[in-house]
Amino acid sequence: MPGLAGRMSTVVKAKISRMLDRTEDPGETLDYGYQKQTELLQNVKKGIADVVTSKKRLQMQSTKLEQQVVKLDTQARQALAQGREDLARTALERKTLAQTELQSLDTQIKELENQQEQLTANEQRLRQKIEQFRTKKEVIKAQYSAAEAQVRISEAANGVGEEMADLGLAMQRAEDKTETMRARASAVEELEQAGAFDDITALGSGGDDIDRQLSELTSGAQVDDELAKIKAELGSGGGESPALEQGEEKA
């Protein structure tokens, strides 16, 4: 079959025949093949462990971001209570950013969970096939002449090899995905550090580089909206009601 059918299996075949070319004696080839398969299965386990580690890291980050959101919200309220609308605005801008990041993190965590499940299922299938290969190789060694054994070895090894290549592909895709997530995770960490302003007054005029970038990044509407809401809550005693009307447009 033309098209997509051929390419992957050609690669698989090339790899398998390289593997089988190592020795002349079918018995040795079989043992070598089995040994190689078992080694590769170890790599698979490591790969799955990597995915789990990435997932845990993202989960930790998600927890941190959730705390960050609460903290920034509190800071915005405090700032506004002290009449510092500029600071409140900055805090809310960061909160919006953190919330957006949180949503995308949760999506990624779900994706990784699916991937982990799929890889685990694949690993079990490969393990079964390798086990089957082990049984088969003893039968082949015992029952067949060298020439016949060679044919049967190829069949069996190609069956296992295809499964292995398939799992290799799945691992590669998972790795690529976690790589992208890792890069994003570092960016989120920077954001967390930028957002961790414990001393709210130390921020001064709020005019540093990060602040300006943040202002550009976030849409003003949601921030205005929240600012108005907090003002309404706080403002039952104070008199800053004009800003309340801004709160209609939701981002």
Place this chain on the structure above:
Amino acid sequence: MIVRIAGEGQFKLPDEDADRLNELDNRAVSAVEQGDETGFKELWSQMLELVSSDGNALPDDELIESDVILPPRDITFDEARGEFTGDGLIPD
């Protein structure tokens, strides 16, 4: 005919399906060549549908090569460009 969906395992399909699958494959290739993402997605889901409706999952202890290997279900259009026209998903 044995068909593998990458990442999901192997399925045994009646041989009559080979022509249908081949036809869908050829149309998918030309959709990719024309940059028609919607058309490709539609054909791709038809291919998957054919395998899951007509195919029976092969037992895990069966050591047999596939006649056809389909890329992963969640293949992106960009990946499809490589698989359906270029070097394939696993360049050696």
